[in-house]
Amino acid sequence: MEASKVIHAIYTDDDVLMAAVKKVSSAHHHIEEIFTPFPVHGLDKAMGLAPTRIAITSFLYGCVGLAVSIWMMNYIMIEDWPQDIGGKPSFSFIENMPAFVPIMFELTVFFAAHLMVITFYLRSRLWPFKKAENPDPRTTDDHFLMEISVNNNEKELTDLLRETGAVEINLINKAH
Template structure:
């Protein structure tokens, strides 16, 4: 049995890579992932990647931040230390809109950053998971899980027909920078 875990098709041109994705999908070969040095319009829909739910997390963190500061301000100015200044109410809501807005933005931004790092496993100090280091510079890489039932020679020929400049067989899941 082969020790190959992934078959990598390396492309020079994003249009050829998109053509390669079409050919692989036409032959019912599942694509593990695609690595590109820049965003490519339409690749998410072609690969069937769902929209991110990060916006929902931002909304929830923003609500938490706004509620937190509004509760703290109410407690401090009405219960803990009420001050009568010029006969105004103890808790004048328009005066606290700016600080509430700032805390809402603060909680939403930090919450989104932490949620993104948690969801993608991009913690500080962790080595990035990349199939081929050239995908971060100037190459476009299609990774195919080699454990499927399609013969490797057929996948190699499909990738070469689509315009791959190189087809590699990886025996490791990721390449390290060391």
């Protein structure tokens, strides 16, 4: 197992963290990860992360839900067991489309929501009984942690992080 060094810089304010991220990024240091107790607006752009493709998967999952609902209603109400309900005979899917729209909408939303949750958990590698990967428990309460990779530049990085307002700076040996 290969070990690498990282610096953990702790901040107590999200605005100070945001300014620090911009300063560290502009100095061309690689920020491995940032741990925060709540979402910080604009942090992804400040870190230079690529935009998410989650909306595309949501749309595709909604399309799957719509297709399943159309197939299901056509099979159940038209092909398998057509019934005259309220004087409205079920001879074709198109004739009964207005009655099917709420079901189509609900299954579209159902599939998109449930499959998005499953995708999020798989993509984030979250599953039952997984050990937390949080390096400092204070980041679940009121502290912010920036993890920066070190390449024989500890002194330069430490000085830069002190300038940005870090309240605590720790050099950590991290196993991969």
